Amino acid sequence: MGRLNAKVALITGGARGMGASHARLFVKEGAKVIVADILEDEGQALAKELGENATFLKLDVTKADNWDEVVAESEKAFGPINVLVNNAGISMNKSIEEITEEEYRRILDINQVSVFLGMKAVIPSMKKANGGSIVNISSMNGLVGGAIGYTDTKFAVRGMTKAAALGLSHKGIRVNSVHPGVIETPMIVQEDSKEVIKEFAKHIPTGRVAKPEEVSNLVLYLASDESSYSTGSEFVVDGGLTAQ
Numbered sequence: 001m002g003r004l005n006a007k008v009a010l011i012t013g014g015a016r017g018m019g020a021s022h023a024r025l026f027v028k029e030g031a032k033v034i035v036a037d038i039l040e041d042e043g044q045a046l047a048k049e050l051g052e053n054a055t056f057l058k059l060d061v062t063k064a065d066n067w068d069e070v071v072a073e074s075e076k077a078f079g080p081i082n083v084l085v086n087n088a089g090i091s092m093n094k095s096i097e098e099i100t101e102e103e104y105r106r107i108l109d110i111n112q113v114s115v116f117l118g119m120k121a122v123i124p125s126m127k128k129a130n131g132g133s134i135v136n137i138s139s140m141n142g143l144v145g146g147a148i149g150y151t152d153t154k155f156a157v158r159g160m161t162k163a164a165a166l167g168l169s170h171k172g173i174r175v176n177s178v179h180p181g182v183i184e185t186p187m188i189v190q191e192d193s194k195e196v197i198k199e200f201a202k203h204i205p206t207g208r209v210a211k212p213e214e215v216s217n218l219v220l221y222l223a224s225d226e227s228s229y230s231t232g233s234e235f236v237v238d239g240g241l242t243a244q
Helices: 018-026 040-050 064-078 101-128 150-171 184-193 192-202 212-223
Strands: 008-012 032-037 054-058 083-086 130-138 174-182 234-237
Touching: 008 018, 008 040, 008 054, 008 064, 008 101, 018 040, 032 040, 032 064, 040 054, 040 174, 040 184, 054 064, 064 101, 083 101, 101 130, 101 174, 130 150, 130 212, 150 174, 174 212, 184 212, 212 234
Parallel strands: 008 032, 008 083, 032 054, 083 130, 130 174, 174 234
Antiparallel strands: none
16 A cells, blocks of 8 residues: 555546556555546546546547646646556457558557657656656557557557657656556457457466456556666566467
8 A cells, every 4th residue: 555655647548447457556555546538437437436536537548639638637636747557549450451541540549649649748747746657558469460550559659668768767757668468358358259268368378368457566566666767668467478
């Protein structure tokens, strides 16, 4: 308890799945949390569940103006932002022959451009706070190949993380990426049946898919001062998949 005391954290895609898991753990550890998501009903319900140390703000992560509004409202609610978790994202499992230009540009906007917009938007606020930590959620597909579009964006997040870390280190802002494997979230369950996931788990060295909380524990570490000497790095939580 208390690993994030006095910190203000903005979590995108925070209404459900991994984002909601991060939000719950952050509040438990003493943070004031802004649940930012386009899913208004679910986001408001989560903020209500979390109590006075959480609030919901509607955010379309692809809109720079909306980012600026959310940062300003976050400061009004809780003060300057110390932590940003760029968690929002979508998945798409199509081949290069199947994917359309419209679909490709959409996944780039949501998974890649939004990370750039988010990092840029919180810099002034983090400077007011004398530094901060940005945690960009990539994927194991930011390390190895996978579906077109999704893999492209997750490699890009990894690269942007390193570039931003170098550019912001002198301002006391750390930037790291997290690379989850197969996590039991609504996004995964929606795309694959439980039987398919169970079969896939046989190919994971640990023999199972991860729970969102297992990713959240790593995100918590990177958000906290415990990781004060870590920046520009990728942290993998995939049950050993990419070690094979």
